[in-house]
Amino acid sequence: MEKNELTPRKELKTYFETGNHPTQGQFSELIDSLRHKEDVLTNKEKAILANSLALIDNGFIYYSTNDVGNLKFRIGVSSQDEADQVVTVRQTDNAVEKQFLLGNAPYTFTVKEIAEETLKGTEYYLLRYEISPSYTIFRMFGNGLNTIPEGFDLGSLEGKRLPIQIYKQDLGRKISIVNTNIKFVNKTEVPIQYRVSGNNWSERFRAEDIVTDHYDLADHLSFNYKADLTKSNQSIQCDIFDEDTNTLLATGYLYAGQSQDAWYGGDINEIRNVRIECNYSINEK
Template identity: 50%
Template sequence: MEKNKLATREQLKIYFEKNKYPTQSQFAELIDALKHREDIPTNKEAVILANSLASIDNAYLAYHGYNFGKEKILLTVNSQDEGEQLIDVSKTNNYQEQRKYFFGTAPYSVKIKKFQLDELAETEYYYFNYQINPNSNSSFTVERIIGNNLQVLPEGFDLGTFNDKIILTFSKIDFGQKINIINTNIKFINNTNVNIMYRAHATYWGSLFSNGDSVTNHYNLWDNLYFFYKADLKEINQHIECKVYNVDNNQLIMTGYLYAGENNENGWGGDVAMGIRNIRIECNYQNQD
């Protein structure tokens, strides 16, 4: 008589390959051995899983959410060798970091899939910010205020491309007054043969790097613009100056420097442009204006 002993994995394969099935008792024991999605892991299993997760070196999204209600935020992530991955960042514990790891390998691109907001009081808004590649010299933060009279981030909004991890924070803030968008037109002129990119930043607002003309949509309560540049000059023996002008009166506002022999990843623009609606940035090799 065949003993009711749980067969090994290889024995089970042979059973099915040769149309010889496990006994009823063996099959019941096999089912009991399988994990169900609703099963609560034992402490030992949880420790094994935690140790396994600690060894994962994939890039990931770390996010925090504060004062959350019925908000719904979905993101899509695409890597160079995997299909689209959908990530829900709606469920958070206040002040506790949540992590979602990415499939595939870098670079990764992240976009908004869905941005559904809860009800807001008259002067309440959502503050949305994310930091790209926080562990590198090229790290920078993009910020937005949304909700009420300010536009929600639309489907397809590009959060950028990154190689490491991305840190996202989403919170509800009462600013005590209405906030409106103001625009500054930026004309970018690069008179060098080097690929130079710039980004504009203001309080609660920031853009991605660009090498073309752009228009800001920052906020009237903080009408101040800072500029940052990046350019790889490791093989270049000339410094580069990027000067910011007020187009309306041709006044020089600030000068930023990109240094020869270096990979300039987040170069400081030099000063702040306050209350200016039309700006021109001109980049030239030093002493060759």
């Protein structure tokens, strides 16, 4: 056998057939045919591996961070057909790190651990991640701002890639959490979801009541709706009310014959209790 030429698998098996006595050289051939965990890939092997990974149909996480120091942000990944996996996001100096996910979609993500470095009085981390190709979720954490606790549900991945960015920022003042109670009432037969977002804060689309934990950077909330009306001949009107005074604050329309993925529904300012009511529309605008 020439140097660096591997013995075919079929031939290796014949060395260990019943009654055979493998020689020292045959054992050496077997060992040389295996990959040791301490072996370092050559550039050629890396290229071959990278090309093969490009064909994998699994989902993947890719992340980047900047100026986060010793922050360690661990994400648990679950799928239906594999054991849970943990991805650790660390300092990357704006470089992009990519990690393929075990199992097959759908994937769900939760925060497993957050180990922070010491932050100055007005410094916070900003997490940005894209659970859906059509919208991005923002949350701040650190320095006593506990809007991303351990066990926080990041959501279920709608596609096959999860982009994540974490940055440290100095906002120049202490940040507090502001709560708004949101009640959702859908009086139609069409499944409708709504989404709320504020300054450096946003939620996933959902159809249940929630209590926001947005920030006093700006006590302002925007609303979007998602619904498929391609088979409906009736449009839908979603009104936002101040629940305390029953005052109409904003109105959004979902149009018949269309599928809306993130339709704008209006804005509110400094309101603590909100009711969203969706009804079939009489007068469209």
